Amino acid sequence: MSQKKQVTFEECMENVKTYIKRPENIELIQKAYDFAYEHHKGQFRKSGEPYVIHVIQVANTLAEMHCGPKTIAAGLLHDTVEDCEGVTTETITELFGEEIATLVDAVTKIGAIKFKDEEEYLASNHRKLFIAMAKDIRVILIKLAEKVQKKKMQKLSRCIYGVQICMKNMHPTSRNSFRISMLNL
Numbered sequence: 001m002s003q004k005k006q007v008t009f010e011e012c013m014e015n016v017k018t019y020i021k022r023p024e025n026i027e028l029i030q031k032a033y034d035f036a037y038e039h040h041k042g043q044f045r046k047s048g049e050p051y052v053i054h055v056i057q058v059a060n061t062l063a064e065m066h067c068g069p070k071t072i073a074a075g076l077l078h079d080t081v082e083d084c085e086g087v088t089t090e091t092i093t094e095l096f097g098e099e100i101a102t103l104v105d106a107v108t109k110i111g112a113i114k115f116k117d118e119e120e121y122l123a124s125n126h127r128k129l130f131i132a133m134a135k136d137i138r139v140i141l142i143k144l145a146e147k148v149q150k151k152k153m154q155k156l157s158r159c160i161y162g163v164q165i166c167m168k169n170m171h172p173t174s175r176n177s178f179r180i181s182m183l184n185l
Contacts, residue, residue, distance in 0.1 A: 006049075006053055006056075007056060008056070011060070012060040012063055016029060019066055020068075020069055022069075025068075026069075028070070029069055029072050029076070031073075032072070032100075033056075033059070033076050035076075037052050039084035039086075040052045040080070040084060043084075054079070055075065055079060057149040058142070058145045058149050059075045059076045061075075062075045062141060067141055068138075070099055070100050070103070070138075071103065071138045074103035074107075074138070075145055077092060077096065077104050078103075078146065080092070080104070081108045089101050089104065089105045102135075103138055106136070106139040106142075107139060
């Protein structure tokens with residue numbers, strides 16, 4: 001089974017340019033990437049990879065679905081409000097416009113409000129997402145692209161974990177553990 005490699009931003013842009021031709025749309029996506037890259041600098045995922053790789057993969061998934069430039073830009077920016085210090089929905093509005101800011105805000109988790117328990121928090125997040133989806137279907141495309149990318153990373157993590165266990169144990173059955181973990185990809 002072949003493992004699909006992580007796509008670079010340049011490769012993502014090659015995909016984008018197959019169907020998005022207007023220079024101002026290409027510039028918008030580039031501007032969103034530059035902003036995300038700058039603000040996610042120094043952030044890393046649990047896997048140890050730079051966080052910006054996640055948003056590139058989300059943007060590439062959106063490009064594979066032939067989404068428009070504003071949707072791809074929102075995909076690149078989707079975690080900046082939640083995870084980057086000093087970035088607000090107002091910042092996104094000023095730099096990228098109301099439409100992209102609305103998409104980014106819709107996929108951003110509710111963080112400022114205190115909830116009595118996890119269940120109430122999740123219900124509020126889902127309610128916010130459903131209301132946003134009713135207004136603009138692109139919200140669900142961004143959320144689905146994000147979930148697809150996270151699922152791929154979980155599968156890769158399980159494989160890496162299997163390799164680590166094999167190396168640690170160095171036992172004849174370790175080879176079988178490795179093979180089994182590879183099948184889960």
